[in-house]
Amino acid sequence: MIAARIAKTFAPRPGSAGFSLDIEFQARAGITALFGTAGAGKTLAFDAIAGFARPDSGRIMLDDRILFDAASRVNLKPQQRNCGYVSRDESLFPNMTIRENLVFAADRLPRLERHRRVNETTDRFQLAEIAARLPQETSPSERQCCSVARALMSSPRLLLLDEPAHSLNAPSRVELYRLLRKVREDFQIPILLATDQLEECFQLADQMLILRDGRIAQSGRPREILEQPESVEIARLLGISNLFQAEITALDPGRNTSRLRFGEYDLTGTYFRGHLLGDRVWLYVHARDLRIAGRNGVRPEANQIPAKLLRVSELPQAVRLEFSGDISVELPRQEFEQQKDNKDWLVEFPPAALRVL
């Protein structure tokens, strides 16, 4: 298990705005995603854990070893930290073959043991075929696989993966995700995964830390975070498109209902715990939870809002409709095909889908 408290500040200078990282987290065996946009501090956090950046204050514990402690001035060298680190850039030594890259990582083992370990790794990661090649003679996904294999050669107590999929195409990503799930099962160590891809978090992460401007804004299981982001900023970061300002006009815990005033419309939702009558809140609805209907001259029913269809775009498995008022709806293609001849539209907000911040 890794437990870290890391604070580091870069004062603003001409040409750079300055930055401060201040995070505290724990991660057990399994994959913990560090989710954030570029510049959120992911790589700096990794560099601090691996020993390439010295925090101003804090403490980093890996299992029962202290890697860094500002108070007692402990600061282990990268070589002593036993952290596997796969950096964002390609890091296989281009002057060595794949096999030599692995041997380099096993250098401290006795000769026979080293040989055994290298063979074991080439088998486990299916690198035997490309072992004699130089990195630049292999594909990006093979290189990434070898980087992970090499980082695991010395049986690290922690694996750091900095955007491992960023240079890979879609099929290679799928392959990498499969590999990382296998690593999670086989090695049973904490794996920290820095990423700006939400999908990657859902594919791989047991836990997710949302890093924003050098702070951890929210943590939890990816599904939980997506269902209940703690702030409108996080909701935006997660790509939730339907975010509206609304006012609570009625709350009825007995019947488990609430009413919201949204623009000129009234919407009914489930009871919003922890909010008061008259609260100005952010209403959000996942695009896939909204329904559509043709207006065809009839009066809108409850929770239906008339809207103008502005744009239709294709997604791999669905259709995305953009309506006036910044409303986005995602629905299966067949469902849209049945309704596409509608002239006027109603967007329906199912009560159970309404959430507020």
Added chain:
Amino acid sequence: MPLNWFPLWLSLRVAALATLISIALGLWIAYLLANREFRGKQVLETAVTLPLVLPPTVLGYFLLVVLGASSPLGHLYKWMFGAPLIFTWQAAVVASTFHAIPLLTKSARGAFESGRGYEKAAQSLGASGWRTFWRVTLPLSRRVVASASLTAFARALGDFGVTLMVAGNLPGKTQTAAVGIYDALQRGDTREARWLVLALSAVVIAIVYAENRLSRRPVAA
């Protein structure tokens, strides 16, 4: 009258030694500048660039002051080797070294810095700084280092002003080819000057040709 080839041989020997010293010293300085933060780093950076831009006579004057018989370094040299350094061919080596080091330091530093990612990888895999340097940093920048060494050699071969000031112009002792050409012209010996010019040009052209070939090959190892 047979031609006097001594200046050319001396030049080649001086340049070779100066290049070797520059490689050792220059790579060390480049490594420090690329990897360490220390007090006086900017002073060192400036000092390494100075020989490129200072007038040779100014550099020569500084060297005379620092290495002259009455200076501490001059005393140390005399105590170690039993004779003063100034006006010997060894002084010419020092002069050429100063001219050659900046070329190596500048290119090697750039190469070392661009290999930072690989160094980080090596260190997180448990390799010591020394091992990282020999197995990763240096092999990855060997092309740059080789090409800079050739340029440094050519540069050392052609040094005139600084050599003249600290090693003098003693025929058969400290007279290098560059100084010899000037001396021969002064004496009106155009034949010797011509042959030295031709020989020196040939060597330098060969070096530049080799260096261009070296840097034109694809970057991948």
